[in-house]
Amino acid sequence: MPVEKDVSEFLRSTFRSIWSLELLFLLADDATRCWSCPEMVASLRASELVVNQAVDNLNAGGLLVPEPGDCFRYAPASKEVHLLVISARSLYAHSPDAVRRMIIRSQSNHLLKFADAFKFRKG
Template identity: 40%
Template sequence: MVLSDDALALLRTSIRSVWALELLLLLRRDPARDWSNDELVRELRGSEVVVQEALAGFLGAGLVAALADGRHRYHPAVPVLDQWVGEIAQAYASRPSAVIREIFAAPGNKVQIFADSFRFRLND
């Protein structure tokens, strides 16, 4: 997978699931559109909780803007963030399994923590 170190760091720290990546890419496809949480839930067939968690992470990373009416839009705080998201989008289009592996391998990923809890240690 060809991602710059910065794009890989963004992927590992700010995109906690494949669903969150799909949400971010949806927002990025139409950056002029303001989305309500309900519209995002319907569009991606997700849950309100998952949408809220993903949007909160994206807000913290400076990838989306929250509008006064509760809607959100893709609006990276600095242009380089859009460049990194673009790298991630290209990698996901060409090698989705590699991107998915990186998401699940990210430190603090709940799925990875759960899976690791079932690993046997050699000294046990």
């Protein structure tokens, strides 16, 4: 199993929101099932925009694959990634607030770096 440092890095680098994490866990529950966007929206009780952003994020991260009929299924890019998902799920089950803080802090850091790019420098 991956070490906690690897799981933390996976969470910070892969997930832009808790919605993405929740969606991943929903799809990972049955890796053979292909989910349509309306099914994901209904299951998560989320907006279509939130689900579409999460799907795009997870797909780009090598965690989902598109299937015919505009649906997606859980398919991690490697066994190592699958083990990270399992470890992330375990950590989330035991310390949900810690996982939420990791994801939120990660996004805050990205926003600060973006904002810093627009600061005027004294020459």
